[in-house]
Structures are given as structure tokens and as C-alpha cells.
Amino acid sequence: MRIILYIAFIVAAYKWGDWRNWKKYYPTYLFWIGGDFFYNALLHNHRPWYFSKGIIGENILHGHLIICIFIMLCCYTSTLLIYLGRFPEQRTKQCFWILLWVFIFSSIEFVSHTYFHLIVYQYGWNLYWSMLFNLVMFTVLKIHFNKPWLAWIISILFLIFLANVFNIPRESFE
DSSP, X not given: OXXXXXXXXXXXXXXXXXXXXXXXXXXXXXXXXXXXXXXXXXXXXXXXXXXXXOSSTTTTSOSHHHHHHHIIIIIIHHHHHHHTTTOOSSHHHHHHHHHHHHHHHHHHHHHHHHTSOOEEEOTTOOXXXXXXXXXXXXXXHHHHHHOHHHHHHXXXXXXXXXXXXXXXXXXXXX
16 A cells, blocks of 8 residues: 555656756755654654554565655655645635645545554544644645744644643653
8 A cells, every 4th residue: 555655646746746846845845854753753652643564564664764754755755746836826725725635645544544554543643633733734834835934933833732732751752
């Protein structure tokens, strides 16, 4: 399932991605993968969700971090080339565009969790929290593209909110 998903993202980026302007999106890409690495490093002992190895995970995609790296390389790159490259000008269309990407990512997660057991939730995390996270994430990615400092502020505040809601123990940060 994961390999098919990676290929689908790459094909979509090839077809609809804004390859001419990839350099404009690169800082936002670094912001996105930096946040993901931050999550993985900071909460390595207390992740609200994680990727399970799956059927072929033992041999090819061994463990959560390696799976995350593949997602960062294939899915995040492809997503930004399409998401930012085709971001609409009109405010109403922008809202629908963000919601479309929330739907895409949440649907992939729903199928991965429910039917393939490739994502494991714990400590109270569930698909609804992921949907909220996706909504904030795609909004913040667009904000970062235009105003990076504001995206950092919103991200830090949202992380503090999530850490409090999920009672992340201080030991997790050591």
C-alpha cells in the first residue's frame, strides 16, 4: 500500500506539480520536514500515533522513522509542488483548496488505519485529531509560504495546545 501511495504522489506531482517554481517552495518544504523531524525526535517515546511496519515493512520500510523519511521525500515534495503551485487566488476557492487537501490526507489516513493497520493511534489520538491537525498544517503551510515568522508562531502555539491536551509527560522530552 505504501509503495503504491508513494508512486501515486510522484505521478501526481509529475502531472500537476509546478516544477518550474520548485525553488520558491523549498523553504516551506524544509519547514514541513523540519516539523516532522521535530515531532519524531521530541516524542520518540510518547508518540500519539505512529506508522506500523505493515506487510513488507520488515524488509523494505523498517520502522516508523524510515517510513517518515520516505513520506517526506515522496509525498511532501509532491504535495507542495501541487498544493502551493496551484493555490487559488480567490478566498473562497482557497478555503475549498485547503479542505480538499485535508480530505485527501485524512482519507489516506483513514484507509491506512482502518483497512491496512499501517497507522496506530495511542494516548487518545484518533482520526478527528488528525483531521484538525491536517487543517492546521495545510493552513500553516500556505502561511509559511508568505509569512514564515507567522507560521512558526502558529505552529508553536498549536504544539503547546496539543501537548497540553494529550498530557505529554515531561520525561518524553528527555
